[in-house]
Every structure is written in structure tokens, then in C-alpha cells.
Amino acid sequence: MSCARFFVVFAMVLICYSCASDPEELLLGTWQVDSVYSYYNGFDIWEYEKGMDWADYEYTPDGKMKEIKFGTFRAYRYRLSGDSLFWISESESKAGWFEIIDLRPDYLVLKRDKAPLFEGKSQERYEIRFFSRIDAEGKVNTLSKDQNN
Numbered sequence: 084m085s086c087a088r089f090f091v092v093f094a095m096v097l098i099c100y101s102c103a104s105d106p107e108e109l110l111l112g113t114w115q116v117d118s119v120y121s122y123y124n125g126f127d128i129w130e131y132e133k134g135m136d137w138a139d140y141e142y143t144p145d146g147k148m149k150e151i152k153f154g155t156f157r158a159y160r161y162r163l164s165g166d167s168l169f170w171i172s173e174s175e176s177k178a179g180w181f182e183i184i185d186l187r188p189d190y191l192v193l194k195r196d197k198a199p200l201f202e203g204k205s206q207e208r209y210e211i212r213f214f215s216r217i218d219a220e221g222k223v224n225t226l227s228k229d230q231n232n
Contacts, residue, residue, distance in 0.1 A: 114214040
């Protein structure tokens with residue numbers, strides 16, 4: 084009887100594992116910035132209004148990403164590795180590294196460290212960007228909380 088129980092538990096684990104979404108698949112599509120949290124040595128600020136550096140980001144299965152703003156775009160190659168997302172510009176010598184804080188079907192949170200503005204030791208500066216997935220018409224896709232977990 085214990086052998087049968089083992090196989091049932093094993094089968095359930097396999098089913099649960101196969102239902103887990105692959106981060107690369109979850110990332111595909113277009114994302115818009117909803118808000119930005121910036122931190123610098125104890126000072127922080129939230130931005131909720133679209134800023135000059137806000138863009139939409141379109142990730143495709145071939146490892147390409149477009150940063151879209153002001154009716155034009157910049158092309159990048161991207162790569163996922165664990166909880167890290169790397170961008171490399173296709174036309175410039177520009178690259179970026181981001182920590183994936185959260186990735187769900189319609190919700191993405193990325194953190195990146197930023198260089199200090201002043202000289203000195205023990206400085207901490209970073210930015211956290213919150214994204215929502217958008218559809219082809221530019222509308223935010225909204226899922227219920229249960230679907231988003």
C-alpha cells in the first residue's frame with residue numbers, strides 16, 4: 084500500500100511541477116511601466132505619472148526586446164538566468180542587468196542597482212520598476228488575483 088501511495092504523491096508532484104509557468108514564457112509579450120520606486124541612501128520617491136524614461140517593453144521568443152517610446156524603439160537582445168534579466172543593445176554599446184523580484188502572468192517587478200551620484204563609501208542606490216502586461220491595442224490586461232498567483 085505504501086508503494087501505491089508513493090506513486091500517487093509522485094504523480095501529484097509531477098503534475099504541479101508541469102503546471103508551473105516557465106519564466107521565459109511568462110516574460111513574452113509587451114509590458115508597460117506602472118510605477119517606479121527610487122531609493123538613494125535612505126531617501127526614496129515613488130513615481131506614478133509617466134516620465135520621460137518610461138517605455139513599453141516587448142519581449143519575443145527569439146530573444147529580442149524592443150524598448151518602445153515616443154513612436155520609435157531601441158532593439159535589444161535579452162537573456163534570463165535564474166532571477167536575473169540581461170539586456171544588450173543591438174546598435175549601441177549599452178547593456179543592463181535587472182533582478183526579477185516578481186513575475187506573474189500580468190505583473191512584472193524589476194530591480195536594478197544604480198551608480199552613486201556622489202563619491203564616498205557605503206552608498207546604496209537602486210530603482211524598482213512595476214509593470215503590467217498590455218495587449219496589442221495597448222490596453223492593460225487584468226486578471227483576477229487567483230489567476231495572477
